[in-house]
Amino acid sequence: MQNTASITKSSASNMPRKVLFIVNPNAGKKISEQIIGLIRKEFPQNMYYQIVVWKDKNHFDEITELLKTQGYTDAVAVGGDGTVNQVAKSIVNTGITLGILPVGSGNGLARTLGISMNLQEAVQQVVKGQTTSMDAGEVNGRFFFCTSGVGFDAHIGQLFATSKKRGLQSYVKITLSRLLAYRAEEYTLFINGEEIQRKAFLITVANAGQYGNDFYIAPEAKVNDGKFHVAILKPFSILSVWSILLHILRKKAHHSNYIETFVTDQLVVRRKQDGAIHYDGEPANETEQLQYSLVANCLKAITGPSFQS
Numbered sequence: 001m002q003n004t005a006s007i008t009k010s011s012a013s014n015m016p017r018k019v020l021f022i023v024n025p026n027a028g029k030k031i032s033e034q035i036i037g038l039i040r041k042e043f044p045q046n047m048y049y050q051i052v053v054w055k056d057k058n059h060f061d062e063i064t065e066l067l068k069t070q071g072y073t074d075a076v077a078v079g080g081d082g083t084v085n086q087v088a089k090s091i092v093n094t095g096i097t098l099g100i101l102p103v104g105s106g107n108g109l110a111r112t113l114g115i116s117m118n119l120q121e122a123v124q125q126v127v128k129g130q131t132t133s134m135d136a137g138e139v140n141g142r143f144f145f146c147t148s149g150v151g152f153d154a155h156i157g158q159l160f161a162t163s164k165k166r167g168l169q170s171y172v173k174i175t176l177s178r179l180l181a182y183r184a185e186e187y188t189l190f191i192n193g194e195e196i197q198r199k200a201f202l203i204t205v206a207n208a209g210q211y212g213n214d215f216y217i218a219p220e221a222k223v224n225d226g227k228f229h230v231a232i233l234k235p236f237s238i239l240s241v242w243s244i245l246l247h248i249l250r251k252k253a254h255h256s257n258y259i260e261t262f263v264t265d266q267l268v269v270r271r272k273q274d275g276a277i278h279y280d281g282e283p284a285n286e287t288e289q290l291q292y293s294l295v296a297n298c299l300k301a302i303t304g305p306s307f308q309s
Helices: 029-042 057-069 081-090 108-112 119-128 152-161 168-178 238-249
Strands: 018-023 048-053 074-079 097-102 131-139 142-144 147-151 185-191 194-200 202-206 228-233 259-264 266-271 275-279 282-286 289-302
Touching: 018 029, 018 057, 029 048, 029 119, 057 081, 074 081, 081 097, 081 108, 081 142, 081 282, 097 108, 097 119, 142 275, 147 152, 152 168, 152 202, 152 275, 152 282, 185 228, 185 259, 194 202, 194 228, 202 266, 228 266, 259 266
Parallel strands: 018 048, 018 074, 074 097, 097 289
Antiparallel strands: 131 142, 131 289, 147 202, 147 275, 185 194, 185 266, 202 228, 228 259, 266 289, 275 282
C-alpha cells in the first residue's frame, strides 16, 4: 500500500505478534495525533506494530488487504463503535485478533470486553494480549457484534448520525426530544419455531448485553454463549419511563414488565415496510424482512481484567 496512509513501524520485526493500529481520524486531527503519540510512547519497541489512519470506507479495502496479506496477528480499532464494527467484520474467521482503543460515544463492545476507557491502560491491555473467543451476529448479510435492532433506537441512530454535535450529551438530547413523539410499530417475529405478533417501541437483537455507556438492554447476553437475547420493548406511558430506565441502568431490563426477552440463535423480523435499522449503533435502511443469524466462535478479541465470560 503506497502513500495511502500514515504508517509508523516499531524497530523490531522478529516478534511473534504483529499489530496493526487502525485509527479513525473523525475524532479530530488533534485527538488523533494525541492517540498516535500515546501508542508510540506506550507500545513496547520489541513488538512489531504499525499505525494506519483510515481515510474513508473505500480506503478500508486497502487496509483489509494489508491485514490479510502481511501476516498481522492483531488488528486494533482506534475509534468508536462504527470503527470497531468495520475492523471486526473484516477479520471474522481469519484468526486475526481484534483489539480496541475506545474513542467513541458509547464504546459498547469495548466496555463489554472489559477494555479500559483510559487509553493508556487500554494500550497496555493490547500489549498483554489476554483474549476470548466471541460470537457475531449477521442480519441480511451484515455483521454486528454488540446489538442490532429496529424501532426507536434505529430512528435515534439515524438522527444522531446527521447531527453536527457528537457525544453522549447530544445523543441524550436527541433521544429525549423524540421520546414522546415516536410511535410503536407492528412486527411479526419468527423465532424458535413460532410466529408471534408484537406491537413494539423497539426490538433489539443482542449478541452482547449493552448498547454502550453500560446501558444494558439485555443484561443476560454474553458474547460467547452461542445465543442472541432478543429484547422487545412494549408500548409504555410517560409515567413508566423512569421505571424502564431504572431497570436498564441496574442491569435488570429482563425483569421489567415492559420488556419481553427471547433466547435464540436465529430469527426473522418482519415489518410493514422497509426502514431504519442499526448495526452496533450505525444506522442504515433495510428491507421489511430481516433475517438474523448467529455466527458462533468466529472472532478472537482482546479483553480487560474485568471481562466476565
